[in-house]
Amino acid sequence: MSAQQTTTTAPGIGQRFWKWLPDHVDKRIRLFAWLSFIAEVTIIGTGGAVRLTGSGLGCPTWPLCTAESLVPTPGIDEGIHSLIEFGNRLMTGVVGLIALAVWILVLKIRRERRDLYVLSVVVVGGVAAQAIVGGITVLTGLNPFIVGFHYVSSLALVCVTAAFLVRMSQPAGPRALLVPRWHAVLVHVTSLAMALTIAFGVLTTGAGPHSGDADAGRNGFNAEVLEHVHAWPGYALFALTIALVVAGWRARAAAPALLRWTFILLAVEFVQIAVGLYQARNGLPELAVGVHMVLAALAAATMTTVVLQLKAPVAAMADKAPAHS
Numbered sequence: 001m002s003a004q005q006t007t008t009t010a011p012g013i014g015q016r017f018w019k020w021l022p023d024h025v026d027k028r029i030r031l032f033a034w035l036s037f038i039a040e041v042t043i044i045g046t047g048g049a050v051r052l053t054g055s056g057l058g059c060p061t062w063p064l065c066t067a068e069s070l071v072p073t074p075g076i077d078e079g080i081h082s083l084i085e086f087g088n089r090l091m092t093g094v095v096g097l098i099a100l101a102v103w104i105l106v107l108k109i110r111r112e113r114r115d116l117y118v119l120s121v122v123v124v125g126g127v128a129a130q131a132i133v134g135g136i137t138v139l140t141g142l143n144p145f146i147v148g149f150h151y152v153s154s155l156a157l158v159c160v161t162a163a164f165l166v167r168m169s170q171p172a173g174p175r176a177l178l179v180p181r182w183h184a185v186l187v188h189v190t191s192l193a194m195a196l197t198i199a200f201g202v203l204t205t206g207a208g209p210h211s212g213d214a215d216a217g218r219n220g221f222n223a224e225v226l227e228h229v230h231a232w233p234g235y236a237l238f239a240l241t242i243a244l245v246v247a248g249w250r251a252r253a254a255a256p257a258l259l260r261w262t263f264i265l266l267a268v269e270f271v272q273i274a275v276g277l278y279q280a281r282n283g284l285p286e287l288a289v290g291v292h293m294v295l296a297a298l299a300a301a302t303m304t305t306v307v308l309q310l311k312a313p314v315a316a317m318a319d320k321a322p323a324h325s
Contacts, residue, residue: 021108025116025168032102033168036123037161039095041297044154046088048293052210052286056142058085062135065089092131099123102164113172119164126157142216144206151202155297162301166308175311178255183247184310190244193237194303198296200230210289227280238273241266244306258309265302272299 022029050056058072058081059065065072065086072082103120110117130153137146177184207223245266248259272295279288 018108022105023108025109025113029102029105029116029168032098032105033161033164036095036098036102037158037165037301039091039098040123040154040158040161041294041301043088043091043095044151044158044297045290045294046091047151047154048290050085050088051147052290053081053084054211055081055084056147056211056216057138058082059089059138062138089134092127092134096124096127096131099127113168115167115172116164119160119167122160123157123164126153126160130154130157142211144211144217144219148202148206148219151293152198155198155300158297158301159304162304163308166305171313174314176314177310178258178312179247179251179310183251186240186244186247187307187310190237190240191303191307193233193240194300196233197230197237198300200226200233201292201296204230205289208284210284210286231276234273234276238266238269241269255309255312258306261302261306261309265299265306268295268299268302271295 050058061067064070065082072086099120103117103124106113106116106120130150133146133150133153137143137150140146203219203221204223204226206219207221207226208218211218241262244262245259248255248262252259272292275288275292275295279285279292282288
């Protein structure tokens with residue numbers, strides 16, 4: 001092929017690809033947005049499996065699994081632990097590829113849907129940063145504070161992908177509050193209670209027995225005291241959510257989706273409290289702790305959805321407004 005043919009063909013491929021990209025939120029964007037959310041939740045589960053099975057240093061180096069190999073080798077001393085840790089590393093690659101696909105799919109609509117484009121960029125950047133934090137976690141011998149930050153960062157990405165799901169189902173444009181100001185303030189206070197509950201939960205786990213490796217250190221706090229401190233904002237969160245359900249019922253005509261998601265939030269919190277009580281009374285069984293970690297991510301994603309349901313696009317509100325003669 002001549003140089004002239006090459007230069008003619010390459011732009012043609014680029015132009016066809018650009019034409020193929022969505023010019024609105026279509027089923028391709030919706031599919032990969034959901035895959036991105038599911039992948040972010042899944043990697044919290046696989047990360048929990050790494051810690052709860054004591055596989056945190058199954059691959060003792062980073063970015064390689066061992067000093068000589070990218071992948072676990074048959075002779076590695078850690079055995080099954082190396083496979084579990086390497087599997088979690090592979091999951092990071094899957095999460096990154098899906099996040100990259102979402103970013104590419106919204107490139108063409110980045111001006112009309114700047115909100116979706118910014119969220120996709122945050123996820124791509126966050127996944128890259130998470131890979132580096134994961135490496136630091138290994139290189140510091142599973143420092144409990146780094147491990148805790150790694151979890152919180154993953155949970156934040158779950159919330160960002162949840163926000164993408166909400167916003168892609170709504171038209172672009174300015175947004176207006178659907179409920180009274182006090183109702184919005186109550187929602188934000190509830191989200192603060194959730195943030196405190198998660199933060200103390202991370203500290204509690206960092207003081208508990210599930211360090212990820214027998215030789216990994218703990219954060220030095222009293223785990224039994226932290227269990228109670230972790231529970232206090234948790235119960236406050238549940239009480240505040242009940243208040244939100246009552247407020248949402250009063251505003252159901254203006255914001256039916258807000259009420260629906262507040263009920264879902266209450267249900268997730270109820271299950272989360274039940275699992276928390278079970279694990280605390282039964283010696284922190286690994287499976288229950290893992291479920292508790294994943295439920296915390298789902299609760300945070302649901303809380304994000306509730307916050308985003310406080311407002312609606314002005315254009316959509318105008319379309320629903322009754323006509324006056």
